[in-house]
Amino acid sequence: MPWNAQDRRRHEGEEAARTLTAAVEAADDEALADGLEDVEPMPPRGARARVDGRDVVVSWQPVPGPAGPVTYRVVRRTGRAGTAREVAVGELSGTEITDTEAPVGTDARYAVVAVHGGRAVSEPVETSPVTITPEVCDLRVRAGEASVTASWQAPAEAVRVDAWRREGAAPRGPGDGVRVETDGAGFRDRDVRPDAEYFYRVRAVYLTSNGHARASEGLVRRATPGPPPPPVLDLAVSADGGTGVRVHWTRPPRGRVVLRVGPEPSRWEPGAVVGPDEAAAHGPEAVREPEPEPVPGPEPVREGDPGPGRERAELLLGAGISHVLAVTVAGDRAVVGRSVRIATAPPVGGLRAERFDTSVRLGWTWPDEAAAALVSWTPETPGGPEHTRGPDGSGSARCTRRQYGADGGFEAAMGSDPVRVSVRTVVVTGGEEAVGAPVSVTVPGRAVISYRVETAGLLRRERVVHLVADRACAMPEVSVVYAEGEVQPHSGAQGRVLATLPSRRLDAGERVSVRVRPPRGSGPGWLMCFAAADDDRAARLRQPSVKELRL
Structure with missing residues (x-):
């Protein structure tokens, strides 16, 4: 891209400054160095301002200058041309400063100058205007059976608060959807239908120094008027091997079901109505396994399908004891359903077995979370303090991770007949044990x-x-x-x-x-x-x- 005249002059000035600085350093002339302090430095480049909450962050790029210290002075400019006001923000040797006292709802520009030797000042470089527009505080939207109400606390600098409603998706801005009349601190919207999902965007509006209205981006809330959604009371959870579980429940007539996973049982009784934020205190929303790719033609019947009228989900849980809670959410209301306790543990990997006469030696890869493993086999095992003999000749043993490491594996006498060996991991969580799915291997007899x-x-x-x-x-x-x-x-x-x-x-x-x-x-x-x-x-x-x- 070709340079314009201003870029060319700036480049020539920078080159001249470098040349002059090199000459002074080579001459080692104190008088000449003192004189350089009066040389006007080049202005900084790339000055920009951005809003960070209720602060404004101003940044720029350093520029080469003559020998001696160079600092940068930042001034905030507000107001119209005739009533413009300048306030010093600060002076520093770095390239970024935060203005913590910028006025709310007012256009502000920032001028940055380079100062050489504390005396010579460059031409100012001004940023584009920015405006701090805080959102309303404590926004609460509540759905009733035939209306939706909202309340908030408006910032003191705001001249008004606007609210817009749209069905099925959030309003993008003014004119997108239906405007809802407000009283400055809230609204009551009766022009709604039961069981319809509405989105509301609430924006604080400010008047700039140029007399223009400037609004915040807005906060979005969802509401579904109508009776409270029914709770899920038939949640079923079953282990799927490792840390995966299968979850089934009956689809409620209204609302959507959110599955949350926590380390403790639900603190609420089924049927309790809470806010979505309160429900989130039980634990994060469950991570679902990706759905399989659709197969052309009629959908095949999968093993374990819940049947008509029931929903299915496959979840990935952490190792240990978890409590899966079903929450039916409609707008700002969440109805607590059944909570199910489930124990999960990742399986061992790479199970291998080798026979030595009547003894069998096992090896496997431990998952990080496992502290021990339960080993079982059939049909024969010797008695002993560390082994258990079953009535049918089956046997079992517990192998801790420390024992496995000390012995270099696990070994037990299992007879000379063919034997089926299974290994299940044990994960200890809060004094409780979760046992993983078995991993098995058949050892030929001798x-x-x-x-x-x-x-x-x-x-x-x-x-x-x-x-x-x-x-x-x-x-x-x-x-x-x-x-x-x-x-x-x-x-x-x-x-x-x-x-x-x-x-x-x-x-x-x-x-x-x-x-x-x-x-x-x-x-x-x-x-x-x-x-x-x-x-x-x-x-x-x-x-x-x-x-x-x-x-």
Whole structure:
């Protein structure tokens, strides 16, 4: 954008000021520096004023000047040309000042000048006019069965108060809707219909120094004349897993239902009529989960739909104990309905399980709010002080977050059969516990394959090894191992493999046998069976007595 003449002169003046300042600093001449204090500084730029409540904030941009201190002096100007009045607001080295004594209802302009060395003053820069127009105080709008009344306290500087009414939406300004006659402190509007929703905008009007009327933006209130709306008495709340809940209620014939969530039960009895602000004291309006995207065609029936005549909502609550309150709102009236207590807790994440013979080890990710977890399983668990055995063989245990961290997870003996394990978080709120939805995992069982060793042959130097499974399973590859010495071997690597049984499927009670001839040694020896490495998770070998294993 090309510069105009004023911009060009300002730019040239700024460049000259920088050049002169640099020359003085280089010359280090005190007389020349003193003379510079009389040089007129450049005026500030970008001066603007904005209303902040009953104050006016004036700001500007700093400008380069000759060597020496530069301050900014701000003056407020009000009134017409012949009766204009100037009031000093302040002088400072910064670039913003707040005028706390600006008159109400009067156009005010602010002039800002740069002051160099306390003597030289720049040309003033003036802001656009601003006007402080406070709203009325203590505005109350009340709906009756056939009328709407309002009351307020007007600011002392206001010359009048206007009110406008519109049905279905708030009036945007004068002329938008129907003007309501006021007496300066309120109104009674009888030109209304029952059960219709009206919006009222109430504005304070001021007379500026130029004799023009200037109004505030206005306060908007909603009112619905008619009988008080009925309360919701059949509110139903059910957990939806995690911190989500499903809420159902019967749609009232008038008013709209607002769901509020608080940490305590409702302080009112159902049917109590209160103001919307009072109802808000129970807690904030509930956060609803986003509705699913519509599907073309007939609306599908969702599981848990409340049925005709009932409303449905899915809410997101915080972890812990909450009280959901239904409030029927019509205009300025709120009718309290039923309050329902609900306990919610976020579930664990990433549940994983690993079997070690008859024990199962669990791991999961804790939600931030959880302090403990309830672990349950079926069908088998050992007794013990920290475990509970159910009549059907099910078991349960409580695992605190500290125990989990110290042990690196959770582990319990759950038998060798397949087991269904569930973990539920526990959140403690105000001495009460909220238990989350279960997260489950199925842990496959581990079959037991027993083996026996019998002597065979005329000289009883051969051995027959019989293996039998207690239930159907996948038998791993099994090695028959001979080892010399007094110490019993613990792996196939500690001896000599005499035979190998390949992996196969075994039915319950099915027997597999193999005949071997151990070598003749000079001392005692052992004959044992071992599963192939990393191939014994689905089944384990149960050895016979030591008498059978010794040679």
